[in-house]
Amino acid sequence: MSRTDAWKPPHAPETRAQRRDRELRKLTALASGGILLVSEAVAAGWPPRLLNRRLHTGGWQRVHQGAWAAPGRLVDWLTRAWVAQKLQPHLVCSHRTAAALHLVELLGQPCPEAQFTDPRPGVYRRPGLRVHRAALGPADRTVRRGLCTTTPARTVGDLIRCLPRDEAVVAADSALSARTVRGVRRPPLLDTAALRTELATRRAGAARARAWLPLLDPRSGSPAETVARLRLHDAGLHPVTQAVLCTPSGRSLRPDFLFPAQGLVVEIEGWAFHGSREAHASDLRRFNALQSCPEVRRILRFTANEVFHHPDRFIAEVRAALALTAGLEN
Incomplete structure (x- = not known):
């Protein structure tokens, strides 16, 4: 008996779990970027009832009527x-x-x-x-x-x-x-x-x-700066935004807000401002450099959280600093 005539065992019948896995693999192959459109699956020969059952049992995520995301795929905006x-x-x-x-x-x-x-x-x-x-x-x-x-x-x-x-x-x-x-x-x-x-x-x-x-102010550097400017505006305070100042060494700096008559600088810092040691060190150098500018008498620094959630306190501290610097000048 030749090798080609050798006895071969019959194929074992496919189990329900194996059939389900095979069908899920077919669905994954139909999905583009992990997104399956029901219309495309039906056009490929999937009966709607079987398709719906496999999507549910397979852990697919319904994104919208007529579209599903593969299991584990991030469904964002x-x-x-x-x-x-x-x-x-x-x-x-x-x-x-x-x-x-x-x-x-x-x-x-x-x-x-x-x-x-x-x-x-x-x-x-x-x-x-x-x-x-x-x-x-x-x-x-x-x-x-x-x-x-x-x-x-x-x-x-x-x-x-x-x-x-x-x-x-x-x-x-x-x-x-x-x-x-x-x-x-x-x-x-x-x-x-x-x-x-x-x-x-x-x-x-x-x-x-x-x-x-x-x-509006195109010079604004962040949402927190914009909101701070609006709070100051509502309080009748109108500083210069992003004024150009020069240090004795010739370095140019642009503080968020400057009240020129009082020499008061107001800086707004976002929560992620100090994202690294280098950023923190750079901020400290900038703070020291600002203090060396002849136009600056005092600097106030506020977090975005203070501006967003404690606007009354923010305005009160700015007013107090303006009054203090004006008093010292007199």
């Missing part, structure tokens, strides 16, 4: 936005989602729901999705990270028209200035003229937004 736009291509990322794509800083926690603008008639909500209705021309759209989104000017315009004053000014300041956001250094996204043009369009909230334009 970007994933939700990508899925929603994949399923509904007419939607354009806008508002907070567009701000995240453009690296525009906002106050508060990240928005849990993806936000879009639909240029078609009708306003509606779906779980995990907020859709606004508004006209969008070609000039209002761009692409970021593979997603169709509103341009920086339209994004900031939408935000400043609908957010409370402090949040609106923080967003506008961020877009107007060069910033490092989530570890990425980016240039200014627009200028004041472009924002004025955007807000000239007749839309709900535009008049209120235009009234806030004098409060």
